[in-house]
Amino acid sequence: MSEATPETKLDFVRQIVADDIANGKNNGQVQTRFPPEPNGYLHIGHAKSICLNFGIAQQFGGKCNLRFDDTNPEKEDTEYVQAIEEDVRWLGFEWEKKLFASDYFDQLYEWAVQLIKEGKAYVCDQTVEEVREYRGGWNKEGKHSPYRDRSVEENLDLFERMKNGEFADGEKSLRAKIDMNSSNMNLRDPAMYRIRHEHHHRTGDKWCIYPMYDFAHGQSDSLEGVTHSVCTLEFENHRPLYDWYIESLGIHHPQQIEFARLNLTYTMMSKRKLLELVNEKLVNGWDDPRMPTICGMRRRGVTPEALRAFCDKIGITKFNSLTELALLELCIRDHLNRTANRAMAVLDPLKVVITNYPEGETEMRQAINNPEDESAGIREMPFGRELYIERKDFMEEASKKYFGLTVDKEVRFKNAFFVKCNEAIKDDDGNVVELRCTYDPETSGGKAPDGRKVKGTLTWVSARHAVDAEVRLYNPLFNKEKPDDIEEGKDWKDGLNPESLVTLTGCKLEPSLAKAIPGDRFQFERTGYFCVDKDSTADKLVFNRTVTLKDGFAKSKKK
RNA sequence: UGCCCGGUGGUGUAAUGGCAACACUACGGUUUUUGGUACCGUCAUUCUAGGUUCGAGUCCUAGCCGGGUAACCA
Numbered sequence: 193m194s195e196a197t198p199e200t201k202l203d204f205v206r207q208i209v210a211d212d213i214a215n216g217k218n219n220g221q222v223q224t225r226f227p228p229e230p231n232g233y234l235h236i237g238h239a240k241s242i243c244l245n246f247g248i249a250q251q252f253g254g255k256c257n258l259r260f261d262d263t264n265p266e267k268e269d270t271e272y273v274q275a276i277e278e279d280v281r282w283l284g285f286e287w288e289k290k291l292f293a294s295d296y297f298d299q300l301y302e303w304a305v306q307l308i309k310e311g312k313a314y315v316c317d318q319t320v321e322e323v324r325e326y327r328g329g330w331n332k333e334g335k336h337s338p339y340r341d342r343s344v345e346e347n348l349d350l351f352e353r354m355k356n357g358e359f360a361d362g363e364k365s366l367r368a369k370i371d372m373n374s375s376n377m378n379l380r381d382p383a384m385y386r387i388r389h390e391h392h393h394r395t396g397d398k399w400c401i402y403p404m405y406d407f408a409h410g411q412s413d414s415l416e417g418v419t420h421s422v423c424t425l426e427f428e429n430h431r432p433l434y435d436w437y438i439e440s441l442g443i444h445h446p447q448q449i450e451f452a453r454l455n456l457t458y459t460m461m462s463k464r465k466l467l468e469l470v471n472e473k474l475v476n477g478w479d480d481p482r483m484p485t486i487c488g489m490r491r492r493g494v495t496p497e498a499l500r501a502f503c504d505k506i507g508i509t510k511f512n513s514l515t516e517l518a519l520l521e522l523c524i525r526d527h528l529n530r531t532a533n534r535a536m537a538v539l540d541p542l543k544v545v546i547t548n549y550p551e552g553e554t555e556m557r558q559a560i561n562n563p564e565d566e567s568a569g570i571r572e573m574p575f576g577r578e579l580y581i582e583r584k585d586f587m588e589e590a591s592k593k594y595f596g597l598t599v600d601k602e603v604r605f606k607n608a609f610f611v612k613c614n615e616a617i618k619d620d621d622g623n624v625v626e627l628r629c630t631y632d633p634e635t636s637g638g639k640a641p642d643g644r645k646v647k648g649t650l651t652w653v654s655a656r657h658a659v660d661a662e663v664r665l666y667n668p669l670f671n672k673e674k675p676d677d678i679e680e681g682k683d684w685k686d687g688l689n690p691e692s693l694v695t696l697t698g699c700k701l702e703p704s705l706a707k708a709i710p711g712d713r714f715q716f717e718r719t720g721y722f723c724v725d726k727d728s729t730a731d732k733l734v735f736n737r738t739v740t741l742k743d744g745f746a747k748s749k750k751k
Numbered sequence: 752u753g754c755c756c757g758g759u760g761g762u763g764u765a766a767u768g769g770c771a772a773c774a775c776u777a778c779g780g781u782u783u784u785u786g787g788u789a790c791c792g793u794c795a796u797u798c799u800a801g802g803u804u805c806g807a808g809u810c811c812u813a814g815c816c817g818g819g820u821a822a823c824c825a
Contacts, residue, residue, distance in 0.1 A: 201765060201773090229825050264824060320823060329821055330753040365823050375754040377821040386823035405825050429755060429820050450756085452818090457762090463825095505774070507764045509757090512818050516762050519775055529788060564788070595786065606784055638784045649784050718785045745786040747777090 203508035205244065205449050209252055209420055212447075218419040222254025225418050226280065226287075227409070229261045230272035230393075232463045233478040233485045234279045236499070236520075237454040243503035244451070245422055246285040257416055258287035262294045263408045265392040273393075275478075279486040284496045289416075293408045294394045296415060300403045301355065303411060303441055304366060304384055308347045312440055313384060314340055315350035316367045323365075327372070327380045334372030334380045354387055357400045361387050366401075370436065378433045382406055410434040410448070411441065418446040424453045425510065454506065455514045458668035459484045460675045465684065474688065475669070481725075481736050482669045482692050492666065493713050493723030493738030498527040517668065524739045528713060528721045533561040533568055536606070536651045537716035537735075538700040539663055541580035543655060546611065548630045549577040554654070559607045573702045575608050578655035580700045585650050586627060588616060593748070595648030597627065603648040606717065610635035610646060651717045658700035661733035664725065665694040701733070708733065715741070 202210055213220050224245040228238065249256035258280060262268050280287065307313040316339045318326065328334035342350070354364055366385035374380055384407040389400045413421045421434075428450045438445045453461070460466065461484060469475045469483070478485050481492035489499065502523040506515050536559070554576045562568035585596040597603050602612040609631040617626040634641050668689055669675075675687045705714070713723040720740040728734040 203764090207767085227825095231825080261825065267824080316823095323823075324821075327821060332753090332821090334821095362823065367823090377754085380821080383823045388823085402823095404823075409825085425756070426819060427825090431755095452757085505763075509764075511757060511764090513763060516776070519763070522775065525787090534785080560784095563783095563785085593786095604784060608784095646784095648786085651785075715785085715787080718787070720787095741785075741787050743786070748786080 204510070205420070205422055205451055205508050206248060206251065208447070208449060209248055212419070213252060221417075221419060222249060222252045223257075223417050223419045224249050224254060224422060225257040225259045225291075225413065225416060227259045227261045227293075227412075227423075228276055229264070229267075230269065230276060231264075231267040232272060232467060233275055233487060235461060235463075235466065235484045235486065236456065236459075236489065236502075237461045237484075238279075239283060239486060239499050240454045240503050240506065241422070241424070242280055242283055242285060243500055244508060246280075246287075247503075248420065248422070249288075254419070255288040256285070257289045257291055257418075259291040259293065259412060259416065261405065261409060261412070262292055262392070262394065263403050263405060265388060265390040265402065268393055270393050275487065279490075282490060282496055283486065283499060291412075291416060292394060293403075293412045294392060296408070296412055297395060297399055297403070299415065300408060300411060304351065304403075304407070305348065307368065307384075307440060308351060308366075309344055310440070311344060311369065313347070313366055313368050314342050315347050315354065316340070316365050316381075317363070318365075320362065323383075327377065330377075334374075336372055337367070337381065340369060340381070351385075354385070354401050355399070357389070359387055361389055363387060368407075368433075368436070370433075376429055376432055378406070378430055379436070382433060406430060406433050407437060410438050410446070411443065413446040414438055414441075414444045417444065421446040421448045423448060423450055425450045425512070426453075450510065451508045452510055452512050455512070456484065456520065457514060457517045457673040458670050458675070459517065460670060460684070462676070474685065481664070482666050484669075491726065492736050493528075493721060494524055495527050495531070495713075498524040501527065514674070521739050525721065525742070528715065528738065530564050531562075532713045532715045532721055534559070534563070534717050535705055535714045536573065536653050536702045537661075537663075537705070537714075537719065537722070538580045538582055538651070538653050538658075539696055539716075539719065540583040541698065541700045542583040542586055542624065542627065544579045544581050544611070544627045544629055544652070546577050546579065546631045547614070547628055551577055553577070554656070557607045571704055573607070573704065574654045574657045575605075576654045576656055579605070579652045580655055580658060581605075581627075581650050581652050583624075585648075586613070586616070586624065588624070595745070597629075597648070597650065602632075602644075602646050603650050604635075604638055604646045605631075605652050606649050607638070608636075608652070609633065609638075610640060611650075651719075653700045653702050655700070657703045659703055659706045659733060660697075661699045661701050661705070661735055663696040663699045663722070663735045663737065665696065665737045667692050667694070699735075705733070713738070 226245045246256045326335045365383045367381045370379045372380050385401045479487040479491045554574045556572040557575045590598050597613045611629050611631045613629045615628040616624045669692045670687045671689045672687045708724045710724045710726045721738040722735040725734040725736045
């Protein structure tokens with residue numbers, strides 16, 4: 193269970209945890225939590241946090257909860273709760289407890305009353321605009337709200353009446369009485385409760401006042417016995433407030449630790465913008481395989497193992513980094529290379545007729561399912577007179593660097609024979625529509641008895657037995673490494689890649705693929721990793737390209 | 752403009768005062784019935800300037816650069 197070997201380097205968060213255990217802090221216990229707000233779908237950035245929080249618990253013999261920070265009913269919904277649970281489980285983690293901040297609304301209310309009684313909180317009648325004005329600025333002192341010195345009795349009465357629904361939204365708020373001249377804006381009498389006559393997805397209409405994140409998060413951690421409250425960097429300035437509430441209330445004090453969120457090249461991580469892509473139908477839903485969402489990546493064919501390996505490789509620091517998409521692709525390829533069975537598929541078919549192969553005859557050729565995994569076994573695929581190869585595997589004129597077929601050149605058809613092209617048949621427009629070739633029956637093992645060698649090995653499928661499929665090729669959703677860097681006068685959506693989805697129809701697959709079901713993953717040899725999409729039916733197969741293979745030839749061509 | 756947090760190859764991380772290490776990318780090569788995989792090789796004055804120290808990427812000071820931050824969002 194423990195991934196920590198003596199050589200394992202601990203990131204700074206794990207180092208803190210390890211030190212705390214060594215020092216006997218929290219009685220050597222470790223409790224973490226993953227605390228999403230159920231207002232959207234999880235993306236790969238959340239995966240980093242999930243792997244960190246659950247990973248720490250696993251590694252140090254602790255526990256990790258899944259807690260929904262559902263303190264703002266406006267944007268939240270059970271649809272998201274279910275999706276989040278599914279995604280966390282799919283990633284390979286199981287929570288100790290499933291919790292909701294909304295379960296603590298009664299306790300939180302009592303704590304608010306306690307702070308009022310201690311003169312540390314007051315009901316304020318200022319409008320949002322007035323609060324902003326009175327807060328001052330970075331170089332501007334704050335001013336006390338005229339309601340700051342209300343008596344405890346009045347505050348108690350007013351707060352109860354807020355709860356009872358006697359006031360309209362925005363009419364009043366409960367504020368912490370801290371320091372209107374703090375250099376940290378979060379401490380200039382922050383709001384604790386706001387009035388929202390809104391239906392909550394779990395508490396229904398019981399409440400019309402809702403606690404702010406700051407007044408709910410730390411106390412929720414505390415209630416759950418969280419020892420290490422790990423969150424992202426933008427909450428650094430909230431830590432003093434987190435600590436202030438905990439200390440004022442005199443309750444168990446978890447330690448908040450902040451780390452840098454994930455940034456990926458060619459990828460947009462903003463929840464708001466992802467929502468916009470979905471709403472404006474710029475993508476086909478949250479699980480569009482181009483989306484950086486966990487469900488999108490799942491549909492695309494990415495494995496949880498690959499995602500976890502990625503999260504492990506990127507490390508945890510406080511540095512605002514930009515990770516290259518290539519690293520994610522490496523992790524995906526690495527896992528799929530070991531686990532995905534090989535198959536032959538021709539995405540852009542060009543017919544090949546083996547003129548010296550008897551008409552109407554077929555023979556079965558053996559193919560290794562996975563050269564990286566002997567236990568995957570072998571399969572058979574039919575070879576005959578008419579075949580398909582990739583159109584790009586034939587060139588009329590080619591340099592010596594080209595390993596494909598040209599007229600008068602011989603190549604190997606993988607798992608079959610040496611094949612030589614004799615003639616390219618063209619249509620009236622001059623397009624090559626068919627290759628007339630001959631094969632050498634003596635090369636059945638893939639080698640020639642006379643020792644002659646071929647440079648190229650091509651993939652192929654039997655025309656008579658091939659099954660048709662639609663294949664969806666995915667490219668990065670954005671053209672730019674940093675889609676958030678928006679040029680003057682441009683919109684972030686101008687950076688969308690028009691070729692992020694390329695749909696191919698009439699692709700020809702080896703017959704064994706006919707029985708593939710949604711979720712099945714394969715390596716189409718020499719092409720990439722593909723999985724069966726959920727749109728796929730027995731009548732119409734649909735494949736998604738998860739990631740291409742590394743292509744050394746394409747690279748050398750670029751030069 | 753204040754406050755907070757950062758800064759190590761193209762990228763991401765490591766080095767916990769003692770030989771700057773690992774991975775990715777790129778480039779070159781070996782092997783190969785996938786131009787895949789595997790394997791080998793090449794790529795750094797640790798942001799700058801001072802200081803402390805026998806010794807500084809690491810500690811101190813200043814500067815420069817980057818990020819966060821002034822919702823009744825999280």
